[in-house]
Amino acid sequence: MTASNRVVQLTTVHHPYDPRIYHKECKSLQKAGFEVFLLAKEDKNSERKEVPIKHIKLKSYTSRLKRMTIGALAAYKQAKKLNADVYHFHDPELLPVGWLLKNKSNHVIYDIHEDYITSIMQKDYMSRPIRKLIAFTYKTMERFFSKNMELCLAEKYYQDIYPTGKCILNYPTINQKISEHHRTGTPEYKLLYTGNVTLDRGALIHARIPVIDERMEVYYVGKCPNQLAEQIYNKAATRKDNIQIEGIDQFVEKEDIEERYLQHNWLAGIALFPPTEHYMKKELTKFFEYMNAGIPVICSNFPVWENFINKHQCGITVDPYNDQEIKDAISYLVENPDKAEEMGANGKKAVQNELNWEVEENKLKTWYADLLRSNQGERDGDSNGI
Numbered sequence: 001m002t003a004s005n006r007v008v009q010l011t012t013v014h015h016p017y018d019p020r021i022y023h024k025e026c027k028s029l030q031k032a033g034f035e036v037f038l039l040a041k042e043d044k045n046s047e048r049k050e051v052p053i054k055h056i057k058l059k060s061y062t063s064r065l066k067r068m069t070i071g072a073l074a075a076y077k078q079a080k081k082l083n084a085d086v087y088h089f090h091d092p093e094l095l096p097v098g099w100l101l102k103n104k105s106n107h108v109i110y111d112i113h114e115d116y117i118t119s120i121m122q123k124d125y126m127s128r129p130i131r132k133l134i135a136f137t138y139k140t141m142e143r144f145f146s147k148n149m150e151l152c153l154a155e156k157y158y159q160d161i162y163p164t165g166k167c168i169l170n171y172p173t174i175n176q177k178i179s180e181h182h183r184t185g186t187p188e189y190k191l192l193y194t195g196n197v198t199l200d201r202g203a204l205i206h207a208r209i210p211v212i213d214e215r216m217e218v219y220y221v222g223k224c225p226n227q228l229a230e231q232i233y234n235k236a237a238t239r240k241d242n243i244q245i246e247g248i249d250q251f252v253e254k255e256d257i258e259e260r261y262l263q264h265n266w267l268a269g270i271a272l273f274p275p276t277e278h279y280m281k282k283e284l285t286k287f288f289e290y291m292n293a294g295i296p297v298i299c300s301n302f303p304v305w306e307n308f309i310n311k312h313q314c315g316i317t318v319d320p321y322n323d324q325e326i327k328d329a330i331s332y333l334v335e336n337p338d339k340a341e342e343m344g345a346n347g348k349k350a351v352q353n354e355l356n357w358e359v360e361e362n363k364l365k366t367w368y369a370d371l372l373r374s375n376q377g378e379r380d381g382d383s384n385g386i
Contacts, residue, residue, distance in 0.1 A: 005372060006035045008082050010089040010097070012071050016040035016055060019254045019285075020113070020154065020170050021090055026053045028361040029368065039078055043251070068093045076100055085372055088152070092116055092138065095145035102148055107371045111152040113170075115161065116142075118278040122200070150371070157281045157304075168364050172288045173357040175258050183294050183344060186337055187267040189215045191330075192295070194257050194269070195286050197224035197232075197247070202273040202300075205320050207232040209270075210239035212323045213330050218270070220245045221260045222252050261293035267333050267340070271299040272320040283308055288355050290315075291347025296340050298329050314347030 009026050016022060022038065030036045030053060042057040056078055061067040076097045079087060087101045088109040095110065102108045120135045151165035159165055197203050197220050209218050220232070220243075229248045233240040246252060246260075269290030273279050280302040287308065290297050297315030299305050306317045316332065318325040333340040 005033065006037070006082065006084040007086045007088060007368070008037045008039060008079050008084040010039045010075060010079055010087060010094060011091055012041065012058060012067055012075055012094060013091040014040065015251045016043050016057075017251075017253055018090075021111075022053065023254050024170075024173060024357050024361070025088070025111075025168075025364065028357075028364055032365045032368070034368065037082055037084070039075055072097050086368060092142065095142060098149055099145040107150055107374075108148075109150045109152050110146050111154065111168075112158055112162065112165065113154050115155075115158060115278050115281070117161075122276050122278060155282055166363075166367055168360050168367070170285045171355050171357050171360050172285070172292050172351065174292070174352065178258060178261055178293055179348075179352065181262055181294070183265055183341060185265060187333065187340055188265050189334070190217045190219060190264050190266055191268055191270050191298070192260065192264075192266045192290075193218065193220050193222070193271070193286075194260070194289060195222045197222050197228060197245070199228070200274065200276050200279065202271065202320065203228055203232055204235045205272045205274065206270055207235035207243060208323070209326065209330075210236055210242035212327050214239065214242075215334075216267075216330060217242045217244065219260070219264075221247060221257055223247045223250060225249060257289075261289075261295075266293075266295045267330070268296045268298045268315065269293070271297065271305075272318070272326065273300050273302075274320060275300070275302065280304060288351055291344075291355070292351040294344040294348040296333060296343035297347065298326075298333075312346055312350045314343050314350065316343075 007029055009021055011018070011021060014021055016038065026036050026038055036053055038053050038055045039058055040055065041060040058071065058075055058078070061071050072093060075094065079097070079101055084106060086107045086109065087098060088111060089098050090111045090113060098108045098110060117135050117139060120138060121131050123131060151162050153159055153162060153165040153167045154170045156167060156169065159167060191209060193206055195201070206218055206220070209216050224245055224247050226249050229245050232243060232245065236243045269286065271284055271286055281304055283304065287297055291312070291314050297309060299309065299315065299317055300320040301317035309315045309317050316329040318329050
């Protein structure tokens with residue numbers, strides 16, 4: 001089976017409606033006229049009246065080993081049948097699959113969502129020698145398999161690691177309903193956290209906020225393991241009624257998260273992460289989403305984050321382990337609603353003018369068009385040589 005401008009987006013790890021893969025890259029490429037297929041696991045909890053992207057469902061495995069072997073092999077077979085012009089995959093475990101799919105007449109793109117080496121090295125549940133061995137093995141494997149691939153980078157600092165990579169940054173799509181929404185009146189005593197809920201994303205630091213300031217309620221909107229949810233409630237102790245978690249053991253879809261931004265007059269969006277080498281360097285996607293919704297950001301005072309917040313004048317940075325600084329930041333926004341509104345407006349303006357997916361979408365479409373032109377050039381060259 002062959003088709004002109006055929007693209008296969010491939011993941012065995014991410015949710016089929018992952019914001020970057022499905023809502024941004026797949027939809028943008030389809031809108032640009034590419035024939036797009038998504039190979040991703042089936043999600044039995046999501047029911048859609050209309051799915052505009054052709055989704056070929058892969059079997060899910062609870063065993064990571066089975067997913068990385070049997071699942072990867074099944075993904076390869078399905079992808080191979082489609083005979084695409086561009087294969088674009090999103091998981092390190094699919095590096096061998098991408099390597100097998102590569103030939104002279106196509107392009108394979110490895111979309112790097114995380115700094116995997118740093119991520120491996122900060123997994124404290126493993127001994128340091130084991131971490132170093134796994135990191136070295138991964139780096140060696142990545143270097144070998146990705147030699148003839150294109151690299152797509154979701155974060156600016158990844159270019160320090162992959163200087164030949166193409167930055168297609170994970171900025172938010174502009175939701176018209178959110179863009180036109182203007183915060184009015186006094187903000188409520190409510191703080192919002194969106195995205196996956198994990199320890200290294202500050203789950204237990206956020207849980208302490210109702211203890212630090214008894215006026216505050218904290219809303220988590222994102223997938224949260226049940227065991228961690230229990231830890232969050234325990235950390236909040238007598239203030240656990242001021243904690244709301246939406247997404248316990250369940251993926252929360254992009255549309256549902258966006259609705260939550262409009263649900264309350266939030267005081268701020270929060271990202272009080274503990275210091276880890278990986279997150280300290282990143283500009284979080286949730287920053288842009290909070291800003292797009294016109295709400296101030298309260299986040300950890302890591303140098304990269306502090307520079308970002310100061311540049312856009314869109315929030316307050318604090319020591320995530322200093323209760324008094326956290327309380328002071330909250331009190332400042334409560335007592336100065338005009339300043340809170342100004343921070344929110346500054347953030348919204350920055351996203352609408354610059355830090356949005358529409359800018360990255362144009363980069364993605366141009367890049368793909370260039371790749372396909374080079375494909376055609378290689379085919380023409382082969383034909384002329386016959």
